[in-house]
Amino acid sequence: MYQYDLVVIGSGPAGRRAAIQAAKLEKRVLVVEQGRRVGGVSVHTGTIPSKTLRETALNLTGWRERGFYGRAYRVKQEISAEDLRRRLLITLDHEVEVLEHQFARNRVQQMRGRAQFVDPHTLEIAKSDGEMLRVTTASVLLAVGTRPYRPPHIPFDDEAVLDSDELLEIKRVPRSLIVVGAGVIGIEYATIFSALDTQVTVVEPRETMLDFIDKEIVEDFTYQLRDRNMKLIFGQTVESVEREPNGGKCRVTLKSGRSLQAEMVLFAAGRVGATDTLNLAAAGLEADNRGRLKVDPETFQTSVPHIYAAGDVVGFPSLASTSMEQGRIAARHAVGVPASEPPQYFPYGIYAVPEISTCGLSEEEVLQRGIPYETGIAHFRETSRGHIMGLDTGMLKMIFSLKTRRLLGVHIVGEGATELVHIGQAVLNLKGTVEYFVENTFNYPTLAEAYKIAGLDAWNRMGEGPKEAPVATAQPTDTGNTVSPQDMPLKPKKKAAS
Incomplete structure (x- = not known):
């Protein structure tokens, strides 16, 4: 009745695991990826690049050896953006090669292009070579991920005022950096550049950071950051960002009236689901104000039973590891195969x-x-x-x-x-x-x-x-006036985190 049993839109962690799982169950599977290469945000702008950048910075600076040789110790005295990028490109090429081999040996069909719904079972795909075609499918998995939130009052210029995707393409390592947002992405990049001896200032509108982490751990972490001269400003909101003429420094003005300046600004205050090009209305779906989709926490079905969503697009916890398991569970449900309940705890x-x-x-x-x-x-x-x-x-x-x-x-x-x-x-x-x-x-x-x-x-x-x-x-469990340990499954919370 349909050309495919499952069409997966997006080839990030959720999409790749879902496609391979369905293929191993001998189903007809198509993966549609609008990027130039498979892998999604995780491989090209998110998980793998940021972790590779971190490892490169720690190696070239000799960070791990400074406990013995002092804070001035460096493996390479002058570290350039090209030094950071070289290892990144090698790593990305390897990740893409491994993923393409997995698709090939499991007989997963791939297509480069942008997909959108025509009706709940039909997708129109604008292929990268300009061809337009339509495919029909019994089930769909939306694994499109997210992209950086870019508010209109921030003057992004792809050079000095950047989002987390653009940061990977910098042409020089800045001497000073202001990071707006103390979430996971902002803190990761702030500490990486601090290890590169960049003077870093973090601005966060909340009074605390990383609230889902044990408070004692966050206190120890905060002490370590301040001990190496990182400036952490909590409870302050950014009013405006301006850049001086002729490629000068960036000036960040806070609502309190305080003014900060640095060579570069990273805006890392949230992400939005990449659902705006899917024509969700044609499938009877609607995303929230951050582009995210609500799903059943057990099966990852949307409000349209044969359409599933998994990964960052469904919100918390937005981890590559949990996204893979969400994709696997969704794929099994989509093709009518029961999925076992995952272990209660994940890291x-x-x-x-x-x-x-x-x-x-x-x-x-x-x-x-x-x-x-x-x-x-x-x-x-x-x-x-x-x-x-x-x-x-x-x-x-x-x-x-x-x-x-x-x-x-x-x-x-x-x-x-x-x-x-x-x-x-x-x-x-x-x-x-x-x-x-x-x-x-x-x-x-x-x-x-x-x-x-x-x-x-x-x-x-x-x-x-x-x-x-x-x-x-x-063993007995905690009952009565106590509760059993935290239920932190691979499922999104009922209300997605902003």
Whole structure:
């Protein structure tokens, strides 16, 4: 009846995983990508480029060795924008090659072009070579992602006043930078350029930043940023941005009347769903004021049952890792194959300098839910590996239920946080207790030893538990006046974060 079983619009993390999953189930799949190459925002302007830029900056500056050789130590004295871009291009080429090979071996058909709805089952595709054609499909997955929010009063010029996409194309590393927005993207780029010895100022209209992260971790992170002379201005809104004539400095005026100046301004205050070209009305759909789509949190179906959406376009948590799982689940539902429920906990990673990663409940959420608890903390400088690496910062925090002794949350700031968090994630999903960390052996010397140190810290405060740890499947859960650990699934919140 239809040409395809599933048409996927967008080839980012959600789109690629959905297409490959459906193809492995022997369905006819078409991926439509309007970019020059497959990969979507994640590969070309988002996840991969920003993390590659971070790694390049840390390597060329010798950031990781400064604990031994001092803050003036640098591997390369003069670091240019071309130095940063060279590694980026190599990485992107590799990512695209791997993705195209995955599509080819799974028999996923690709098409370059821009798609829009003609009716709920028909799509019109304006191909990159100018040809127009129509295709019919039983189901559609919208995985179009997001793009930077660009308010009209900000004079973007692709040179000195930039959004996060344009920042990757800079022709010089600025001596000073003002970042508007202290969300994940703004903070990541602010700390990367700070590591390049750029003088960085961050302006955020809220009184705090990264509110979904454990407050103690954010406080430690904030101290580290200010210790290296980053200026953080909270509770201030940008009134205007102007650039001096003849390529001069940029001047940012705040509503309070305060004036700031720098060589470059990065506006990173939010993103919008890339849904405006899809002609959603023809399919009976409507996006919110930020271009995002509301979906069923179990199946990722929109209000039109055979049309699905996944990834950043559905809002929180907007992670590449969760987007992949959303795409896989949506694809299985779309082709009529049941999808298993994903594990309860997933990690959240912020690739700033230093890294932050978290999984499970924060201390504030534990307090709000009324769960009796205790915490254990380890500082990286307490580990032999930390001494070897020259680390004088970094910490790992775990939260345990006093009633069941189960791990409720793990929160890390410091070198390797996004790798270390997976140990805590496994223990969370397997309903492990504090005894796991106390009784187990970790490789020596490693930063993972911090789990044992933090576990002992909590165990000493909690007192000795049962002589034999209860079997995981038979452990009681927090009930009554308490609540079981945080439900942080791969599903969007009912109300998408702005």
